[in-house]
Amino acid sequence: MAHKPRTEMIAETRAKLVTAARKAFGTVGYAEASMDDFTAEAGLTRGALYHHFGDKKGLLQAVIAEIDGEMSARMSAVTRQAPSRWQGFVDECVTYVEMALDPEIQRIILRDGPAVLGDPSQWSSQTACIRNMTATLEKLIEERTVRTIDPRATAHILNGTMLYASLLIANAEDQRKASQEAVRAMTALLDGLLAKPEAA
Amino acid sequence: MAHKPRTEMIAETRAKLVTAARKAFGTVGYAEASMDDFTAEAGLTRGALYHHFGDKKGLLQAVIAEIDGEMSARMSAVTRQAPSRWQGFVDECVTYVEMALDPEIQRIILRDGPAVLGDPSQWSSQTACIRNMTATLEKLIEERTVRTIDPRATAHILNGTMLYASLLIANAEDQRKASQEAVRAMTALLDGLLAKPEAA
DNA sequence: TAAGATCACATACGCCCCGTATGTAGATGA
DNA sequence: TCATCTACATACGGGGCGTATGTGATCTTA
Numbered sequence: 001m002a003h004k005p006r007t008e009m010i011a012e013t014r015a016k017l018v019t020a021a022r023k024a025f026g027t028v029g030y031a032e033a034s035m036d037d038f039t040a041e042a043g044l045t046r047g048a049l050y051h052h053f054g055d056k057k058g059l060l061q062a063v064i065a066e067i068d069g070e071m072s073a074r075m076s077a078v079t080r081q082a083p084s085r086w087q088g089f090v091d092e093c094v095t096y097v098e099m100a101l102d103p104e105i106q107r108i109i110l111r112d113g114p115a116v117l118g119d120p121s122q123w124s125s126q127t128a129c130i131r132n133m134t135a136t137l138e139k140l141i142e143e144r145t146v147r148t149i150d151p152r153a154t155a156h157i158l159n160g161t162m163l164y165a166s167l168l169i170a171n172a173e174d175q176r177k178a179s180q181e182a183v184r185a186m187t188a189l190l191d192g193l194l195a196k197p198e199a200a
Numbered sequence: 201m202a203h204k205p206r207t208e209m210i211a212e213t214r215a216k217l218v219t220a221a222r223k224a225f226g227t228v229g230y231a232e233a234s235m236d237d238f239t240a241e242a243g244l245t246r247g248a249l250y251h252h253f254g255d256k257k258g259l260l261q262a263v264i265a266e267i268d269g270e271m272s273a274r275m276s277a278v279t280r281q282a283p284s285r286w287q288g289f290v291d292e293c294v295t296y297v298e299m300a301l302d303p304e305i306q307r308i309i310l311r312d313g314p315a316v317l318g319d320p321s322q323w324s325s326q327t328a329c330i331r332n333m334t335a336t337l338e339k340l341i342e343e344r345t346v347r348t349i350d351p352r353a354t355a356h357i358l359n360g361t362m363l364y365a366s367l368l369i370a371n372a373e374d375q376r377k378a379s380q381e382a383v384r385a386m387t388a389l390l391d392g393l394l395a396k397p398e399a400a
Numbered sequence: 401t402a403a404g405a406t407c408a409c410a411t412a413c414g415c416c417c418c419g420t421a422t423g424t425a426g427a428t429g430a
Numbered sequence: 431t432c433a434t435c436t437a438c439a440t441a442c443g444g445g446g447c448g449t450a451t452g453t454g455a456t457c458t459t460a
Contacts, residue, residue: 006456010408031231031315034446047410050448115231115315119371121364149388153381156368157361157389164360168353171319181353188349189357192392206427210437234417247439250419 014052016042022063026104030112064113071099072128086145089136093162100166121156130155146193214252216242222263226304230312264313271299272328286345289336293362300366310363321356330355346393
């Protein structure tokens, strides 16, 4: 029974740390998560953490990158199977809101992330989601479906729109009702982007 | 030279603490702000802080309440002197974006606040700004200027829209250009709320 | 395949920061 | 004027973090 190669072992411990941290950050939050505690839970010590990620912030970045990769994958899947380009864009937005309902995502991506790492739009990761949306917008503007506005700026701003829609829903007593209201308001706003606005 | 009455002295020390904390939170951030440091800067100790505010979070709440009061005042001033109700609403939004450009506000209200205290829409204070906007929206819907959407949900969502517009501008290399792009995108979105959409 | 170098972690130490428990001086009220 | 209360300061203990150091296993090279 030979040992696994070294690189594989390393990847494994990195994954163990990221998983344990993600769980801790997602539940008790970044500030309250004791490095001693969640490294121990992964069968390791802080030594491993510092070796691989530099510090607590570095580990948070890794966790965020992992989450963001998952979100990005889901979004592009939605875009691919949309009937029209505009509908695909709207679906993308709705999917984003749905994903942001996850308490773990809210805690790590929306609350602690910005506080610790600063403006999300600067993160290499978060940009992935936004880049998707920017690209879609560019095409929509090119084909004259959408007004001539700056696609990057619009994507960033819509990012905020959707995140706060998620917050609204997540904290509502009646989530179903809140979700309907939020989607309705959001689609109304999105209609404003259209070159030929639809009737209300 | 008689001493000042006691209640006045108390209000003064509270104000001193809030001011010192606001400065510290706004520059180095909540987590990095040492209570020993900024209380000393106010000529006090942590004892005073715990006595008046319970803990660090309590002080942050007080700081946020102060800032939010100022923001609320500015917003209602803008609303009062608007030519039309819809224009007043748009101005309100633009003002909000402008205020959120302040690094202190970004740091305290947008980054650290949510991380420490949770969803901003739950803060008694933040509600002030949102309530303003909700009220304006209600009237606009009543007079059929705006589509029939839920005003509270819309206000919350727009809150996010504007905050991220501010982030975008604040972090841009060319702030003037970014601000133009952001305002353009925002007004486009807002047009979507109108019952009779304006031509692009 | 054996010796040396390297790497992936664990251990150990000190510092700072926080929360609480306790002390105290001055204002208040009879 | 004395008892009480209040607004703070001081003192103490604990925990978390960052770093410096140690160690055993793996990889390299001849």
